[in-house]
Amino acid sequence: EFTDYAWIDDVTAVSCPTNVAQLVAIARNRSLASIARTWLARFNARDLDGLVALYDADAVHVSPKLRDRRPETRGEIRGKRALHEWWADAFARIPGLRYEERGVTSSHERVFLEYVRRAPGEADLLVAESYVVRGGKIVESRVFHG
Numbered sequence: 001e002f003t004d005y006a007w008i009d010d011v012t013a014v015s016c017p018t019n020v021a022q023l024v025a026i027a028r029n030r031s032l033a034s035i036a037r038t039w040l041a042r043f044n045a046r047d048l049d050g051l052v053a054l055y056d057a058d059a060v061h062v063s064p065k066l067r068d069r070r071p072e073t074r075g076e077i078r079g080k081r082a083l084h085e086w087w088a089d090a091f092a093r094i095p096g097l098r099y100e101e102r103g104v105t106s107s108h109e110r111v112f113l114e115y116v117r118r119a120p121g122e123a124d125l126l127v128a129e130s131y132v133v134r135g136g137k138i139v140e141s142r143v144f145h146g
Contacts, residue, residue, distance in 0.1 A: 032106035032133055036113040039131075039138075044098055046091050052080045056137040059083065063143035096120040099127070109133050 035054060042051040060078050067075030077086060090097060102114040110132055117125040126146035131138045
């Protein structure tokens with residue numbers, strides 16, 4: 001039936017039946033939610049290489065914990081090496097640190113993960129983290145504490 005096809009990043013850039021656009025949106029949202037859940041699983045498994053592999057080479061990460069712990073960064077780091085160092089330090093300092101999912105919402109290229117941060121000897125902390133995903137990689141992550 002089809003003789004012409006193309007890979008596209010934006011379904012609104014081409015003419016297609018409404019149901020095709022709807023199916024693409026559903027598939028994309030499920031994929032983004034999957035990235036967030038994979039991130040959570042790799043974090044809890046202490047899989048540093050797997051965790052960092054989810055990110056683009058020049059990804060930006062912004063976090064209030066980063067700002068407090070390393071003020072010279074102003075709460076922002078960039079690149080896989082910096083991400084790896086940041087989480088390796090967190091795992092070494094807080095061996096029992098775990099995150100428990102509360103919910104995941106996604107739309108277009110953004111996913112929003114809500115979780116509870118549990119660390120031995122510390123009060124539980126409600127956290128929200130947003131990710132911008134392009135080309136299947138996280139290009140930006142921002143952490144918000146409640």
